[in-house]
Amino acid sequence: MKKIAIANMKGGVGKSTSAMMLADVLSHQYEKRVLLIDCDPQSNLSQMILSFPGLKSAKAAGCTITNWIESFGNGTMLGHNPSPDIDAARTIQSNVSGLESLRMNNPRRRNGQISLWAATPDLRFAELAFDHLYFVAGDRASPRNMLNGLLKDALSSVEVQFDYAIFDCPPGFSTLSQSALLQADLILSPLNVDRVSLWSLMNFWKQGLEETLSLGVTRRYAFLTMVAGGNGAKREKLKLREDLRRFAGTSVLETEIPFSVQALRFVRRVDEQSYTTFNHKYGGIRKTVESFGNEVLNLVY
Template identity: 35%
Template sequence: MRTIAIFNHKGGVGKTTTVSTMADILAIDYGKRVLVIDADPQGNLSMFYGVEPDEGNSTLDLFMGTHEPVYSDWISSARTDAPVDIIPSDTALVQAEAAALKEDARFNRHAMSDLFRAIREDADAPDADNRQSAYDYVLIDCSPAFSQVSLAALRDADDIIVPITTDLFSTMGMATVLKQIMRARKDGLNSVAGVLVNKYQRVEDPNGLLTYLRNQKAVPTFETVIRKSKKVVSAGADGVPLIKFSPRCAAARDYRAFVAEYMAKKGDRNGKA
């Protein structure tokens, strides 16, 4: 199982789009078992997958220790056209943030790693019923903030993917993102799988920021860039996986190439992660 946090403190760069599209490609094209975690009180990922948190099944419950660590209680199946499971969120997740700031003992800073351990233990259990709950990939959609929940995801995930757009402010913000990741992780920037350029339009990159990103040595930038495509907005509004909504659009093709690049980088030759 590989766990991946998708993070940038800049808003609107495509974190949620990357989580859902990557999850859908892994599940639909590769038959991987995928869990997504909505770690953003905006709840955009949950809206996309059409899942509202019920009492007891949300990321808030995960962090506030509402349950014994029986992770299957938290997990809902997303809509049927994408075989992806989800731990949903809504605005109530801000309560976790408030609790963390008040140093309320109920806030479990290790909720993510506890969950990952529980999933791994369950997958290893000899009981056949439990085995089907093993996941190949867990993708975490972070909020555009250095929240305590984001920090927990950044600290505990195996990999971090940083979506970015090639406008000047977004690129300037990258140094801050990397600094925060350094603070959150013991292994510094080693876990950054890569910076993923999104909404790319050659004509809109007059400052050559793509070249800058590729030349800087602090963190890798994925070879694949995701081109800007109106279909992404429409697929998101309809709650349909992009690869089903418009399989041939530039962004769908780019996301498929990106997932292939990511898997090759991580040595997943379509076997178990």
Template identity: 30%
Template sequence: MIRRIAWLNEKGGSGKSTSALNLSANLATRFGQRVLLVDVDPQANITQVLSQGEREGTTLTDVFLNEAPPREAIRQTEYASLDLLPADANLAEVNVAMADSTSRLGIGREIRLKRALASVEKNYDFVILDTAPQRSLLSINVLNYADEVFVPLDPGFWSIMGAQRLEQLVEQIRDLMEHPTLQISGILLTKVQQTNVARDVEINVRDYFGRRVFKTTIPLNVKVEEAHSRGRSVLDYAPASAGAQAYLEFTKEVLGYGA
């Protein structure tokens, strides 16, 4: 059974792209899962890390604007069993094109991604989607495709309020689009430091979201950022680091190990 997971947070710097990348790489390399990582962020951070500067070729923009088959855009990464459907900066144009409900892209605009991925998802155990930190028609497309939403939260004062707004958005999509399987199924605390504020935020988040909060937390760790600059997952780059071990434990939780 395919698991369709969207990473969502409307606040930048929450560790969303980092978590999507490391979860995907760990699932593929350590647990033998077939993973498609879809970069639906015009900033294309994940694409830059995994492609290491490669800019040529078909991207998700072409899938939307030119109706290119997704199989033409999907790239193999250096990690066995991990494929990438890349983004580029022109993906921002897709939002503009879809905003016109009378245009070709405006027709069925909320489910264009769902229709496109239907032709390739059968090849994978997981389809994991990274989103931009702004609400847009692209993020609505992601939510219409995904069944599970993971929300990364850095333990700042406003974090729980942002998560509550995301919960309202997910409920709206679930009701309006008749998508009953869509839910926020996981909250991941990221960039955690040993401070009183961080501890208080974690307590409040766990009180509010209950069992949906992953037991594992991701510490603020320099090796995670260093790994990005090398085009690697942190478990590959610095396997003994606190960040690598935390993402490994998190991956086990996603798979239900020890649950």
């Protein structure tokens, strides 16, 4: 199982939307078994898939990553190697409403599927409790290293079931997010066509990935999202791409995701009038989403 983290310090640049697109294209077009891991208390990705009521039931049934992290927080194993009260596999929801399961009756149905390790807003407090319990004075890396080990073990226990795990990281630099970054085979950082977005990416890569997590430069790639059309916008984009290339060298994806109403609409997929096919869901940007998947697959091998 290859692990891909979608991450940037900056909020609202298109991380969750890109995670959804990547999961759809890998499962649907490339027949991969994808595990989406929502690392963000905002729970946007989980809601895109389960809807809000669905997410509430998932939490009540103990089937979220929040439940899993909460299970370390009972305080009895402080200072020792903690083991969870619940099995990670039991908190993952298999075969959720991926495009495949929406068209179960189609005889030409392919084998790809999406599973979800959902997050809820109280993930914030579960992480806080975890940090509090496993923080060692003088070692600010202690909670992250502890969670990294636990997450690694949890994912190895399910890895035969999946080809790819995709982490949707929150904005900022949470403990869970740092653990995901440490074990990712590939880090994809979306950014928008604006200077602030570029500064944020630079800080994230330099201070976050290199200085704090001691990660080398080989596994990370930037890509542009929400790229607007029009001549003025195009000129801005070319200028930004130049600066981005100066900073990131060849670690920039060819694929750029355009600003698209389709991307705004597809969060409604869990409604009754939901999408039944990849083409229907992505409309005019389906080719872009396909080349995004293709480019990522080539990088991760």
